[in-house]
Amino acid sequence: MRFSLFVLLSLFLVGPIPTSAGEEASLIIKNANIVTMDQQHRIVRKGVLVVKDTEIAAIGEAALADQYSAPKVIDAGGNILMPGMISLHNHTPMVAFRGMGEYAVANILFDVMFPLEKELLNRELIYVAARHAAMELALGGVTLVTDMYYHEDEVARGTKEVGIRGVLGESVIGFPVVDAPDPYGGLAYAEDFIKAYKDDPLIIPAVAPHAPYTVSPEKLREARALSEKHGVPLLMHMAEFPNEKELIQERFQSMEDGETIIQYLDRVGVLAPNLVAAHVIYADEGDIQILKERGVGVGHNPKSNTKYNMGLAPAWKMYRQGLGIGLGTDGPMSSNQLDIFNVIPFTARIARLRYQDPTAFTPLELVDLATMGGARALDMEDKIGSLEVGKLADMIILDLSAPHMQPNYDVYATIAHSAYPSDVVTTIVNGALVVEDRRLVNVDMEKHQEEWGRVTQRVAEFRKTLAVEPQH
Numbered sequence: 002m003r004f005s006l007f008v009l010l011s012l013f014l015v016g017p018i019p020t021s022a023g024e025e026a027s028l029i030i031k032n033a034n035i036v037t038m039d040q041q042h043r044i045v046r047k048g049v050l051v052v053k054d055t056e057i058a059a060i061g062e063a064a065l066a067d068q069y070s071a072p073k074v075i076d077a078g079g080n081i082l083m084p085g086m087i088s089l090h091n092h093t094p095m096v097a098f099r100g101m102g103e104y105a106v107a108n109i110l111f112d113v114m115f116p117l118e119k120e121l122l123n124r125e126l127i128y129v130a131a132r133h134a135a136m137e138l139a140l141g142g143v144t145l146v147t148d149m150y151y152h153e154d155e156v157a158r159g160t161k162e163v164g165i166r167g168v169l170g171e172s173v174i175g176f177p178v179v180d181a182p183d184p185y186g187g188l189a190y191a192e193d194f195i196k197a198y199k200d201d202p203l204i205i206p207a208v209a210p211h212a213p214y215t216v217s218p219e220k221l222r223e224a225r226a227l228s229e230k231h232g233v234p235l236l237m238h239m240a241e242f243p244n245e246k247e248l249i250q251e252r253f254q255s256m257e258d259g260e261t262i263i264q265y266l267d268r269v270g271v272l273a274p275n276l277v278a279a280h281v282i283y284a285d286e287g288d289i290q291i292l293k294e295r296g297v298g299v300g301h302n303p304k305s306n307t308k309y310n311m312g313l314a315p316a317w318k319m320y321r322q323g324l325g326i327g328l329g330t331d332g333p334m335s336s337n338q339l340d341i342f343n344v345i346p347f348t349a350r351i352a353r354l355r356y357q358d359p360t361a362f363t364p365l366e367l368v369d370l371a372t373m374g375g376a377r378a379l380d381m382e383d384k385i386g387s388l389e390v391g392k393l394a395d396m397i398i399l400d401l402s403a404p405h406m407q408p409n410y411d412v413y414a415t416i417a418h419s420a421y422p423s424d425v426v427t428t429i430v431n432g433a434l435v436v437e438d439r440r441l442v443n444v445d446m447e448k449h450q451e452e453w454g455r456v457t458q459r460v461a462e463f464r465k466t467l468a469v470e471p472q473h
């Protein structure tokens with residue numbers, strides 16, 4: 002009786018046990034050199050990272066893999082597993098115009114950019130070009146891009162098709178543009194866009210007043226109010242030009258004597274914790290203090306700023322004073338490469354040159370800027386920016402096998418000063434593979450090539466009519 006009960010019980014127990022033992026997960030990455038970027042800057046050698054749906058469920062030594070089973074297991078082959086790069090400033094659809102205006106940089110805005118945008122922008126170009134840019138970003142290890150442009154619903158569509166995260170700001174500007182025939186029509190467009198994408202798993206809709214010299218103080222306040230009403234980020238160009246004060250005064254007569262741009266914007270009431278300001282080149286010690294007190298995030302774009310000789314933001318000072326500051330590229334006409342790997346070493350070199358101090362930005366600080374720095378600027382440090390249990394699974398695998406990646410004595414030095422975007426082999430966003438073995442997982446390449454060909458053909462035809470574009 003006792004024996005037969007035991008047999009019966011055994012059969013019952015054996016039956017439902019799954020063949021692969023362990024807790025169920027959706028993705029396991031093993032044999033990885035895990036650079037967590039957590040507060041202790043832990044590195045786990047030959048480590049295992051477990052993803053459940055959209056989140057990181059566990060990180061540990063090799064034995065951890067035995068405790069889980071998943072439909073997808075990636076052997077990282079001893080390569081670097083690290084948080085994805087966060088880009089804080091871009092205008093992704095302008096990738097359709099990349100390489101133009103290179104012979105007319107002094108007057109690029111009026112001789113090239115504005116004519117191009119006036120003549121060529123439409124929904125199709127914005128959608129297809131945004132997808133093209135997102136492809137480049139994903140392949141280069143950017144898992145979140147912050148964007149400011151028009152028809153941001155089309156940017157969202159293109160970005161989502163590739164599968165990366167987007168903080169996408171609908172532009173608000175004081176003159177008619179492609180998606181708003183009336184000045185400041187972007188405010189209404191932004192509200193519709195926010196409502197449509199509020200609960201999207203990848204897209205965070207945002208309001209993007211273009212700049213203090215193109216948006217009146219009243220409309221800046223309206224933009225802030227709209228962002229707060231919906232609990233979304235506010236994105237804006239800030240203190241980018243040496244003559245920005247004069248531009249504001251000319252258009253709005255709203256500046257007071259001796260006021261800096263930052264003091265002006267503080268008085269207007271637009272500096273808020275949900276604001277991510279791009280550039281912030283012209284900021285003195287007092288301005289940095291104001292930005293810190295107001296909790297404003299800063300997107301540093303040194304490649305764009307130096308390309309046009311605009312100056313250099315005091316990024317090193319901002320970082321050392323604890324501001325939420327990260328890296329961006331700016332649009333594809335201003336910083337032709339969209340990846341962040343190329344921005345990282347440049348950030349250090351240009352700061353060292355400016356401050357005459359070769360110790361500015363250690364390798365660890367540079368990797369922090371590109372990952373957690375971006376997360377802090379966006380107030381998303383509890384969700385992204387590092388590999389920690391409970392955070393969203395946004396990460397990349399970096400190939401260490403190329404000659405330029407060896408030797409690898411200090412992993413932060415390797416990432417900050419040696420790596421190229423083409424070293425990215427795998428990109429994972431929200432727990433899903435976006436790039437695997439250097440190939441885009443979600444993009445229908447044939448469809449994209451056809452649509453991209455159509456869009457760029459139109460641009461090429463119009464380009465022939467621009468006097469400043471050489472026809473060699």
Ligand SMILES: [Zn+2]
Nearest residue numbers: 238279331332
């Ligand atoms: Zn910009």
